[in-house]
Amino acid sequence: MKRTFLLFLVGIFMGTLSGLTGQAIAASSIVVVVDAPPRTMHPNGSDADCNLSVMANFFDGLLQRKGPEGKLVPALAVRYEHPDLLTWKFYLRKGVKFHNGNPFTAEDVKFSFERLSNPEVSEFINTGKSIASIDIIDDYTVVIKTKEPTQWFANNLHQIYMTDKESTEARDPGEVGVKPIGTGAYKFVEWVKGSYLKMAANEDYWEGAPPIKNVDLRAITESSTRFAALVSGQADLVSGVPVELYKKVIQNPKLEVITRAARRAIFLALGNKPGSPTADIRVRKAMYMAINEDEIIEKIMRGHAAPAAQIVDPATIGYNPDIKRLAYNPEMAKKLLKEAGYEKGFDITLAGPNDRYVQDEKIAEAVVKYLAKVGIKANLDVKPKSIFFPEVTGGKLDFYLIGWFDGAFDMARTYFKLIHTRDAERGFGGWNGTKFSDVTMDLLLESTAGIVDQGKRLQVIQDLNKMAMVDKIAWIPLHYQQDMYAIQKGKGIKFQPRADRWIIFKEISKE
Amino acid sequence: MGTYILRRLIQGAFVLLAVSFICFIIFRYVGDPVLSLAGRYATIQEREMVREAFGLDKPFYVQYTRFIFNAAQGNFGKSYVSRIPALGLILERFPATAELATTAIFIAFVLGVGLGVLVSVKPYALRNRFIMAGSLGGISTPTFLMGIVLIMIFAVYLGILPPFGRGDTVKIGFWRTGFLTWSGISHLILPAFTLGMYQLAVLLRLTRAGMREVLTEEYIKTAWSKGLPPRKVIFKHALRNVLIPVVTMTGLQFGELIAFSIVTETIFQWPGMGNLLLTSIYESDQPVIVTYIMLAALIILSLNIIVDILYAFLNPKIRYD
Numbered sequence: 146m147k148r149t150f151l152l153f154l155v156g157i158f159m160g161t162l163s164g165l166t167g168q169a170i171a172a173s174s175i176v177v178v179v180d181a182p183p184r185t186m187h188p189n190g191s192d193a194d195c196n197l198s199v200m201a202n203f204f205d206g207l208l209q210r211k212g213p214e215g216k217l218v219p220a221l222a223v224r225y226e227h228p229d230l231l232t233w234k235f236y237l238r239k240g241v242k243f244h245n246g247n248p249f250t251a252e253d254v255k256f257s258f259e260r261l262s263n264p265e266v267s268e269f270i271n272t273g274k275s276i277a278s279i280d281i282i283d284d285y286t287v288v289i290k291t292k293e294p295t296q297w298f299a300n301n302l303h304q305i306y307m308t309d310k311e312s313t314e315a316r317d318p319g320e321v322g323v324k325p326i327g328t329g330a331y332k333f334v335e336w337v338k339g340s341y342l343k344m345a346a347n348e349d350y351w352e353g354a355p356p357i358k359n360v361d362l363r364a365i366t367e368s369s370t371r372f373a374a375l376v377s378g379q380a381d382l383v384s385g386v387p388v389e390l391y392k393k394v395i396q397n398p399k400l401e402v403i404t405r406a407a408r409r410a411i412f413l414a415l416g417n418k419p420g421s422p423t424a425d426i427r428v429r430k431a432m433y434m435a436i437n438e439d440e441i442i443e444k445i446m447r448g449h450a451a452p453a454a455q456i457v458d459p460a461t462i463g464y465n466p467d468i469k470r471l472a473y474n475p476e477m478a479k480k481l482l483k484e485a486g487y488e489k490g491f492d493i494t495l496a497g498p499n500d501r502y503v504q505d506e507k508i509a510e511a512v513v514k515y516l517a518k519v520g521i522k523a524n525l526d527v528k529p530k531s532i533f534f535p536e537v538t539g540g541k542l543d544f545y546l547i548g549w550f551d552g553a554f555d556m557a558r559t560y561f562k563l564i565h566t567r568d569a570e571r572g573f574g575g576w577n578g579t580k581f582s583d584v585t586m587d588l589l590l591e592s593t594a595g596i597v598d599q600g601k602r603l604q605v606i607q608d609l610n611k612m613a614m615v616d617k618i619a620w621i622p623l624h625y626q627q628d629m630y631a632i633q634k635g636k637g638i639k640f641q642p643r644a645d646r647w648i649i650f651k652e653i654s655k656e
Numbered sequence: 657m658g659t660y661i662l663r664r665l666i667q668g669a670f671v672l673l674a675v676s677f678i679c680f681i682i683f684r685y686v687g688d689p690v691l692s693l694a695g696r697y698a699t700i701q702e703r704e705m706v707r708e709a710f711g712l713d714k715p716f717y718v719q720y721t722r723f724i725f726n727a728a729q730g731n732f733g734k735s736y737v738s739r740i741p742a743l744g745l746i747l748e749r750f751p752a753t754a755e756l757a758t759t760a761i762f763i764a765f766v767l768g769v770g771l772g773v774l775v776s777v778k779p780y781a782l783r784n785r786f787i788m789a790g791s792l793g794g795i796s797t798p799t800f801l802m803g804i805v806l807i808m809i810f811a812v813y814l815g816i817l818p819p820f821g822r823g824d825t826v827k828i829g830f831w832r833t834g835f836l837t838w839s840g841i842s843h844l845i846l847p848a849f850t851l852g853m854y855q856l857a858v859l860l861r862l863t864r865a866g867m868r869e870v871l872t873e874e875y876i877k878t879a880w881s882k883g884l885p886p887r888k889v890i891f892k893h894a895l896r897n898v899l900i901p902v903v904t905m906t907g908l909q910f911g912e913l914i915a916f917s918i919v920t921e922t923i924f925q926w927p928g929m930g931n932l933l934l935t936s937i938y939e940s941d942q943p944v945i946v947t948y949i950m951l952a953a954l955i956i957l958s959l960n961i962i963v964d965i966l967y968a969f970l971n972p973k974i975r976y977d
Contacts, residue, residue, distance in 0.1 A: 182935065185738045192695045264706045266739060268695035274702055322740050337832070338738070339749060339927035339935070340822055365820055365925045366935070369804050373819035377811045500938070531687025531940045538691055538703075552696070562697060572699025 173358040173655060175638070177648060178374050180385030182364035183342055186325045186333070188306035189261060192268040192552070197304050198647035199362065202344060203244075204306035204327035207235055207254070208299060212652065213405070213641045215460055215554070217300065221249060221307050221328065230294035230597060231277070237285040241351045243309040244332045251281040256310035258289065266322070272301060294594045296602065297555035300462070304552060330355045330651035339364075344650070355651035375400065375631050381638055384648060386629035388449050388503060394631050403630045405642045406451055408458040408550035411502055413495075413512065413621040414563075416543045416579030422491045423544065429618040430471065431481035435519040436512055437473045442624055445507045450624040455614045456549060456559075458625060460644050463556025463606035468614050470622070478519045490520030497546035498530040503626050509546050537578035540567055545578055548626070552645075556606050557593050564619055565590055583617055661965070668957045675953045676727070679946045680720050687940035689736045710736075727950070733943035737936070742943040746929055746951060751831045752822060753921070753928030757913035759844055760852030765906055768856045772863025773895060776871065779864075788864075794857030803850040803923035810846060818843050820925040847924040851917055855909050862905060866898035900970050904963055911959035915952035 181195035188204045191197070201209075209220035222235040241249040260266060261273030277292045291298060312326050325333050330352065331344040342362040348354045363380070365371040368387035374380045376397060386394055386402060395402050415432070417424045423432075442450045454470040457463055482488060495513055499506040506527045513523045523544070527533075536542055551559040566582040567574035574580075589609050596602040613619040628646050632638050637656030643649065694706040707713045711722070726733065732743045771791075775784040811819035823839035825832045834840025870876060871894055879889045918930035925931070929948060936944040 184939070185740075187739055190739050191692075191737070192697075193692075264693060264709045268693065269697075270694050270702045270706060271697040271699065319740055319744075322738065337825075337927060338745070339925075339931050363821065363925075367923055367925065370807065370820045370923055370925055373807045373811050377815055377819050379818060379820070529687075529938075531938070532685075534691055535688040538688075538700075558697065567700075569700040572701055575698065575700050575703070 173356065174361065175357050175359070175381045175650070175653065175655060176361045176363065176379065177650075178363050178365055178371060178380040178383045179648065180364070180366060180368070180371060182339065182366070183336075183362075185322055186336060187266045187322050188257075188308050188325065188327065189267045189269045189304075190322065192304075194552075194646055195364075197552075198645075198649075199342065200306055200325070200327075201304075201329070201647055202331040202360070202650050203325045203329045203333055204308065205329055206303045206305050206307065207237075208302040210303040210643075210645065213643055215644045217303065217554075220303070221254075222302075225299060227299070230595065231290050231292075233289045233291070233298055234282075235287045235289070237287065238351060239285055241328050242349060243312070243328050244326050244347060245309065245312055247309050247311050249307065249309075249328055250284045251287045252284075253307055253310045254287045255279045255281055256313070257307045258305070260308070260313075261305065266318075269305065272305060296594065296596075297462075297553040297558045300555050301553035331360060350651075352651070356654040357650055360650050378633065381633050381636060382640060382648075382653070383631045384628070384642075384646070386631050388447055388629075391447065391449065391629065399634055400631050401634045403632065403640070403642055404449070404627050405644070406458070407626040407628045407646060408460060408644050409502075409548045410453045410456045410458060410550065410625050411450075411505075411508065411546065411548045411623045412453065412456050413623065414542075414545050414547055414579055415581070415618070415620065417581050417583070418543075418579075421543065422485075422487055422493065425485045425487075426618055427481045427485040428487060429621075431478040431485070431519065432516060432521065433471050433618060433621045434474045434481070435478040435521070436515045436621065436623070438470070438623055439473065441508060441511050445504050445511060446624065446627075449503075449627040449629065451627065453622040453625050455610055456563075456620055456622055457556045457610065458550060458644070461551055461554050461556050461559075462603060463560075463610050465607040465610045465614075468611055475515075475519050482519060482521075488520070490522055492522045492524065493544050494526050494542075495523045495544050495546065496526045496528070496533060496536065496542050498533040499527040501530040501533075502546075502548045505546060505548075508623065512546070538575060540574075540578055540580045542578045546623075547578075549576075556610060557590065560586075560590050560609065560613070564613060581619060583619070586613060586617065586619070657965075657968070661961070664961050664964070668961065671957060672950065672953055673724075676724065676946065676950055677720070679949050680716075680723065683942045683945055684716070686937070686942075686945075689940045689942055692939070693736055723946070732947040732950075735936075735941050735944050737939050737941045737944075742947040743951075745944060746932060746948055748830075749927060749929045749932050751833060752926060753914055753917055753930060755834055756844065756847055756851060756921070756926060756928060757910060757917060759848035760913055760917075761855060761906060761910050762852075763848055764852040764855035764859055764909075768859025769863050769895075769899075769902060772860045773867060773890060775860070776864045776867030777890065779868065787860075791857040791860045794853045795861075797853070799850060799854070799919045800923055802853055803847070803920060806846050806850055807923070817846050819846075822927055847920050847926050850923070851913060851920040855906075855913070858909070859902060859905065862902055863898060866901065867894060870894045870897050900967070903970065904967060907959055907963040907966070911956040915955055 183199040184191040184193060184196045188200050205220045207220060207222035208217055211218050221238050221241060223238050224236050226234040237251060243249060258276060258279055261269045264270060267273060275291050275295050277290045280288045282288060309326050313321050323336060330347055330350045332347050334343040334345050336342045344360045346355050346358045365374055371383060372390045375383045394400055415423045415429050422428050438452050452470055454468045495509055497505055497509040509525055509527050513525050516523045549559060561573050562576045564577060564581055565573040566587050567577050567580055593602055593605050628642060630642055632640055639654045690703050690707045690712060694703045734740060735742050735745055738745060771787055775787050778784055807819045810817040821843055822834050823843035824837040825834045825840055826836045834844055876894055879893045917928060918934055921928045921931040922934050933948045
């Protein structure tokens with residue numbers, strides 16, 4: 146009895162071992178592991194970067210962002226004109242075909258933009274609703290007029306994907322949402338939700354066939370499993386190497402780690418409600434100076450972050466290189482608090498998410514401790530992002546930690562959402578969670594909408610940035626996160642991470 | 657018996673109704689789906705427009721009645737995230753979870769009962785004491801720790817088993833199975849062991865306790881004294897009588913394995929229903945969450961009823977009136 150039982154056990158193990166033939170990977174194939182799964186196959190059905198990044202391989206926008214710097218270059222439109230503040234005229238690329246063979250024409254552009262306003266299939270309601278009219282001049286010329294001057298309209302077009310009118314209307318809506326047909330460098334092969342997404346090179350791609358022929362994209366949300374996939378050689382390229390396992394990864398001779406500054410800045414938002422302590426700019430300044438950001442980066446981020454002096458990154462229009470961080474100076478902070486009449490400090494609640502950004506909860510804890518050192522009693526109130534974000538958009542907070550970057554690379558768009566006085570009527574301040582309000586900044590921001598000369602506009606936005614960060618201390622900037630990737634050495638994979646963290650497979654090659 | 661089953665079914669319907677009501681109340685407070693549905697850059701007005709389009713501006717009782725009305729017709733609404741019907745999304749994941757749970761319960765049953773018998777025959781042997789101590793470990797080790805340790809040993813250091821996913825699968829009709837490929841089976845081993853470990857330990861202890869009690873009974877002594885071979889005494893006379901509570905337990909546990917394999921599925925990135933549930937909670941995808949919990953309640957209820965009925969067949973002493 147005993148023996149048969151043992152034999153049975155051994156049998157199970159031997160059987161499975163013999164079945165484990167090494168997973169040979171063809172030369173032009175790649176297995177990519179990411180930390181967040183694709184959500185839907187509707188091209189604009191999600192505005193999460195994890196989804197936009199995947200869709201960018203199946204679909205093209207009128208424009209695209211290329212290479213590590215994310216330069217805006219033509220894609221399905223060969224060029225565009227912007228004759229007045231409301232008008233955008235696009236000249237389309239000829240001879241482009243969708244994966245099903247349908248030609249790409251102006252009809253598809255009109256259809257794709259109109260679809261953006263339908264909440265059933267789009268999370269780009271804002272872009273859809275900003276459009277007043279779409280006119281087809283001929284098969285390859287389209288004129289789009291916006292309702293209001295929208296300076297960043299073209300800057301956003303790398304993530305507005307063009308979809309095939311004929312097949313989208315003809316197919317069952319359920320199928321459209323799981324089997325995408327685009328013009329992109331890769332054709333859809335198979336999506337097993339929660340497991341993998343397979344794609345194959347589009348040999349007729351208008352930019353030329355991509356070097357990698359087969360892509361197998363897998364999402365692993367659990368960081369230790371992602372690490373195991375990498376170390377056991379099951380993944381060629383992994384994005385989202387966990388900070389806590391970074392050392393283990395660099396010690397592994399088979400792996401190469403690539404890091405780059407992320408676009409997202411982490412910062413603290415403050416209110417200025419009349420009568421509240423933070424209405425006094427000296428208090429806001431004191432809180433800024435009380436926080437030892439260098440120590441946060443060293444101890445909590447373990448070196449994987451860069452200090453930020455503003456809330457936009459260098460790639461964003463409006464980034465001002467002249468803005469410097471206020472140095473850590475608790476003594477000065479105490480002095481400022483005394484001047485403001487808060488020698489004994491005050492109570493404030495620091496809110497924040499605990500499942501959104503790298504080490505978000507730890508950072509918030511550290512901020513509370515630094516503030517305590519200058520006498521400010523901050524109560525920590527961290528919670529899941531699904532609870533936290535509605536509080537921000539509801540304008541219910543006094544002081545909170547948040548991260549942001551602008552998908553259209555335009556600071557004005559971000560400022561309209563984050564710092565303009567809340568105004569439901571005009572659609573401003575939707576993410577102004579502390580109801581911060583400053584008339585001077587509002588007026589300056591609104592004035593940028595009507596500036597035709599882009600050089601002049603940039604100047605005004607940069608000035609506005611400086612005003613917000615230095616003169617008004619509207620936020621306390623903390624740091625830019627760092628993105629970490631790992632690749633298997635010796636497989637000849639050439640990969641350069643992008644600023645937006647998208648993985649565009651046509652930009653990867655393998656020897 | 658007939659009236660008993662009918663009564664159980666009616667009770668079950670009420671339980672389901674209560675579950676759906678509680679779900680609905682709770683998930684009103686786990687976040688606002690409109691925020692992501694309308695997109696990050698939506699204005700306050702655009703958000704309200706989306707809220708109306710999805711009927712989320714309606715009062716609670718209207719939303720709930722509409723949900724029950726639709727659910728009764730098999731329509732559980734569309735996922736807010738993937739924008740396809742929630743029920744289809746979950747059922748598509750069902751084969752993965754069912755195969756994982758079946759394998760886990762199979763391992764737990766075979767090893768649990770097998771080792772339980774082994775241990776009960778010579779309870780004081782050193783090896784058997786080790787097995788008993790190990791079973792305590794199996795009960796008290798949290799699943800996530802067990803999973804990570806197994807991954808580290810078998811996938812990272814030894815490199816003999818894959819750390820995540822389901823491997824190659826074969827599609828038979830709507831059912832996507834991993835049983836038919838080596839890759840599928842090798843991917844199944846670690847998660848199935850992780851998931852079944854607790855059950856294994858429970859069944860082992862249950863079998864051992866039962867066996868120890870039964871082996872002292874008079875009729876076993878009679879069997880020994882008749883000179884029957886040990887195999888016959890232990891398996892035919894003793895184990896059969898011990899199996900009744902063990903089978904009941906296995907059946908009850910099976911439902912829970914299917915419904916709540918969340919942790920194991922997340923660690924091994926197993927594309928099953930539990931993994932989907934966790935992702936959906938993170939994304940405030942209410943239609944999927946509510947549908948899942950309804951489905952889980954349905955599975956557990958059905959298994960409970962089936963076990964009750966089987967019990968009556970296995971043990972003629974039990975009567976339901």
